[in-house]
Every structure is written in structure tokens, then in C-alpha cells.
Amino acid sequence: xxxxxxxxxxxxxxxxxxxxxxCSYSVGISALHWLQQHPGGGIVSLFMLSSGKxxxxxxxxxxxIQEKHSSLHITASHPRDSAVYICAVQGLGxxxxxxxxxGITLSVRP
Amino acid sequence: EAQVTQNPRYLITxxxxxxxxxxxxxxxxxxxxxxRQDPGLGLRQIYYSMNVEVTDKGDVPEGYxxxxxxKRNFPLILESPSPNQTSLYFCASSSPRGVxxxxxxxxxxxxxxx
Numbered sequence: 001x002x003x004x005x006x007x008x009x010x011x012x013x014x015x016x017x018x019x020x021x022x023c024s025y026s027v028g029i030s031a032l033h034w035l036q037q038h039p040g041g042g043i044v045s046l047f048m049l050s051s052g053k054x055x056x057x058x059x060x061x062x063x064x065i066q067e068k069h070s071s072l073h074i075t076a077s078h079p080r081d082s083a084v085y086i087c088a089v090q091g092l093g094x095x096x097x098x099x100x101x102x103g104i105t106l107s108v109r110p
Numbered sequence: 111e112a113q114v115t116q117n118p119r120y121l122i123t124x125x126x127x128x129x130x131x132x133x134x135x136x137x138x139x140x141x142x143x144x145x146r147q148d149p150g151l152g153l154r155q156i157y158y159s160m161n162v163e164v165t166d167k168g169d170v171p172e173g174y175x176x177x178x179x180x181k182r183n184f185p186l187i188l189e190s191p192s193p194n195q196t197s198l199y200f201c202a203s204s205s206p207r208g209v210x211x212x213x214x215x216x217x218x219x220x221x222x223x224x
Binding site: 031033035041042043044045048086088090097098100101102103 | 143150151152153154155158168198200211212213214215218220
């Protein structure tokens with residue numbers, strides 16, 4: 001079993017829809033990262049969170065440490081949101097590395 | 111502009127021909143790492159460095175070398191590339207926020223070994 005599981009595996013939505021992407025993990029963590037990768041390859045860090053909720057524009061990330069679960073929400077989705085969304089967890093300890101989920105491919109249709 | 115740069119962006123080479131992929135960051139980050147990304151496997155760490163002259167193996171270090179002689183640079187060296195090293199490679203640097211590290215990724219290097 002992978003340490004980081006993402007669901008759904010692939011997701012297609014219509015422009016304007018509210019989208020939720022989930023991430024579950026099985027180890028203790030110091031932080032969870034949400035990353036975005038557009039076609040063409042570049043990876044951008046969207047959020048780093050260790051508790052509660054963060055919001056940036058139309059994106060909201062939440063984490064429940066007790067349940068070992070995080071969600072990334074996209075409100076009023078747009079075709080430019082089409083990308084791969086990757087969840088990564090950072091283990092406990094200052095030198096701990098990131099463990100990545102396999103990513104969710106999101107396609108938002110106009 | 112804060113950034114991580116990688117060169118080259120695309121490389122096609124032949125088995126056994128030594129190559130180096132450069133990585134440089136301008137944010138004075140201590141932590142740098144190399145990842146490879148393969149379909150169905152996600153991102154996997156190759157090597158990382160906590161600071162100058164301090165490097166360590168990640169999950170898939172076989173066939174790779176790194177060096178960290180300066181804080182800003184972290185080159186990835188393939189002494190004798192093989193076709194199974196065909197992949198998309200990312201360099202990343204990090205800034206600690208307590209025990210958590212905010213990640214900055216380079217644009218990626220697509221390597222094909224024939």
C-alpha cells in the first residue's frame with residue numbers, strides 16, 4: 001500500500017463546477033504539500049499545511065491530522081485549472097523527505 | 111525573480127555517454143534535491159543535499175551522482191546512462207519553515223537515453 005493515496009485517479013469537470021480532490025496518508029507527518037503540474041511539466045507549490053485550512057484565490061486546502069486526510073477544493077473551476085494535482089507528505093523530523101502521491105489528472109471542459 | 115533553473119531542458123543521448131544536468135537556485139536555500147518522474151510511479155527522490163558538501167541518497171540513487179560544492183548549484187551526474195534512466199527530472203530547493211520545507215521546483219529536464 002502506498003503511503004500517499006489520491007482520489008479520484010482522473011477527474012473531468014465542466015467549467016464552473018466545484019471540484020474536490022482527496023489525499024490520504026498512512027504515516028505521521030510534519031506537513032502536507034499540494035502541488036500543481038501543468039501540461040509541459042512545470043511543478044508549482046500551491047499549499048503547504050500542517051493543520052486546519054488555507055485559501056488562495058479559488059483554491060482551498062484542508063487537512064485533518066487525526067484522520068490523516070487532506071482535500072483540495074477548486075471553486076468556480078476554469079479550463080486553466082486543468083493540470084495534474086499532486087499531494088506530498090513530509091515526514092516527522094527536520095530532515096525528513098517528501099513522499100508523493102501519484103497525482104490526479106484534472107480536465108475542466110469549457 | 112526567485113527561481114530554480116535547470117539545463118538542459120531536453121536531452122537525447124546514447125547509452126554510456128556521461129552527462130550532467132545542472133541545477134541552480136537564487137534563493138539561498140540550504141536544501142536541494144533531485145527527483146525523477148515516471149508514468150504511474152509519480153515523483154521519486156534521487157538524491158538530496160542539506161547544505162554545501164552534505165549530500166545523501168534518496169529512494170532511487172542507483173546510476174546517479176551529485177555534488178554540492180556551492181550553495182546555489184546542485185548538478186546531477188549520470189556517469190553511464192542507460193535506457194531505464196529515460197525520465198523527466200526535476201530539481202527542487204527548499205526553505206525551512208520550522209520543520210517544514212516549502213518547495214520550489216525547476217522547470218524539468220526531459221532525458222531520453224537510446
